[in-house]
Amino acid sequence: MSALVWRRVCRGFVLCCFAALLQLGAPATGPAAAFETSAPTAILVDHGTGRVLYEKSADEEIAPASLAKLMTIIVLFEDLKQGRVQRDDRFTVSEYAWRTGGASSGGSTMFLPLNSDVSVDDLIRGIIVQSGNDATIVVAEGLSGSVEAFAKRMNEEAETIGLTHSHFTNPHGLPDPEQHVSVRDLARLAAHLIREFPEDYPIFAEESFAYNGINQRNRNPLLALGADGLKTGHTSDAGYGLVASAQRDGRRIVLAMSGMDSAAERASEARRLMNFGLQDFEEVVLVTAGETLGTAAVRGGVVDRVDMAAAEDLRMLVPRGSLSDVEREVVENGPFVAPVSEGQRLGWVRFARGDETLRQVPLLSETAVEEAGLFQRIAETLARNLGWGGAQTP
Known part of the structure; x- marks a missing residue:
């Protein structure tokens, strides 16, 4: 020439x-089309590109159980970032928080004593590591005065983040017919936490936390298998659910699933989905x-x-x-x-x-x-x- x-x-x-x-939004083919999970609703997202690698009924509205606490933590982290609250600030444990989320409630609890004062820093770990329902109520009342006012803030934040199938009525995720999420929205919450609060995100990988003389281990079954967060949840109406994230060779994935019949099934299916996302895909x-x-x-x-x-x-x-x-x-x-x-x-x-x-x-x-x-x-x-x-x- x-x-x-x-x-x-x-x-x-x-x-x-x-x-x-090669086209964004292209339907799943090859390995993605062949993969299947017993979870009624699930999603797997590549964090770097935002590409959905697998989804199943991802926009179905479901009960969040303790996965609602991810939104509670986001509101708290946002207030910390904006300087509206400090980590050494202390909130008082009300009778409502003690009765609704304390030891006698039968649910996940931080075992906060009635009328005690607890630091924001301890409450963060009480929510993330111990999944304490009492801790979420103390935070809600400490930041907004009441659970109802705090739920309004949760929904305002949800709109800002871009959640489309979620509505919150309480900070802990205990059953309420008006409260729902989708696994796609849960994955968005996880991605938001990872992206916007990188200094705080490592707390989700902490394996245990002791408060009031009681040591509790993190319930995330994937931490021992390479994941570095985020949260599990369970109620009778929601079944067993999980939101998790892991990274390998510079790639990060986020997964969310819900509706499984047991903790063992949740661990098994989450492990399969995590390995699928990390092993079966590569960045070119x-x-x-x-x-x-x-x-x-x-x-x-x-x-x-x-x-x-x-x-x-x-x-x-x-x-x-x-x-x-x-x-x-x-x-x-x-x-x-x-x-x-x-x-x-x-x-x-x-x-x-x-x-x-x-x-x-x-x-x-x-x-x-x-x-x-x-x-x-x-x-x-x-x-x-x-x-x-x-x-x-x-």
Whole structure:
């Protein structure tokens, strides 16, 4: 090909990916379509890309049980971030908190003594590690004056985060016919906690917490298997549920499931879903920002070609070991007339399967090309018109 061709095409390599998965929102195929769980409702999300790797009845409205405490913690963390409360502030354990969520209630409890004062820092661990219902009520009353007022704040925060199938009426998740969530919303809550409160998120991985002389272990069964949070839940109407997150090789996944019949089934199915997300998918780098992918023709410049570089990264999550005939095509949109500025768009890199364009990234000039002097431009014009030094431009 001549240095002055209108279009320069370089057909590249075969990538290890499914073309269908190169499109955001593409339906599950391959491993994702083959995976199944006994959980009535479940979702698995790649945290980095936000891609749903698996879902089953993910928008069905369900009772949250203790998973509602994730929203309670978000409201508390937000108040800490905004300086409305401090970690060493102390809240008093009311009779309502003691009776509704204390030792005599029969539910998860922090075993807070009646009328005692407890620090916000201890309450955080009492909610996250011990899943104390009494701790959530103490927080609700301490921050908002009442459970009802706090529930209003929970719903306001839910709207801000973008939950679409959730409504909260209490901070602990005890049964209420008006209270519901979806596993998609629970996964969004988890992602919000991980993203917005990175300094506090490690608390979810703490294996135990002792208060009032009573040591309780974290109920998350996946902590021993590589997960680093978040929470379990159980009531008779909700069944056994879990929200968890884990990372491996720089990738993080978030999963949520609910409605299982036993703690053993919850642990088993959550482990299967976690391993599926971490083992069966991999991130493939198709192109990196600044990577040189070709050159573009320039007329009337001090040089006749300029390097083109990718404008941005293009990374895709694909099933591990999957193969598909996806081709990379580098397209030059020239020739260009000097001057050419640095960063000027000169073409694009296209990823395609057959005639179908899947994704493309702009290509930019790596350097500026100044206009040539008069005599150089005359010589170039003569060479082009008389065919000196190469084929004529088509």
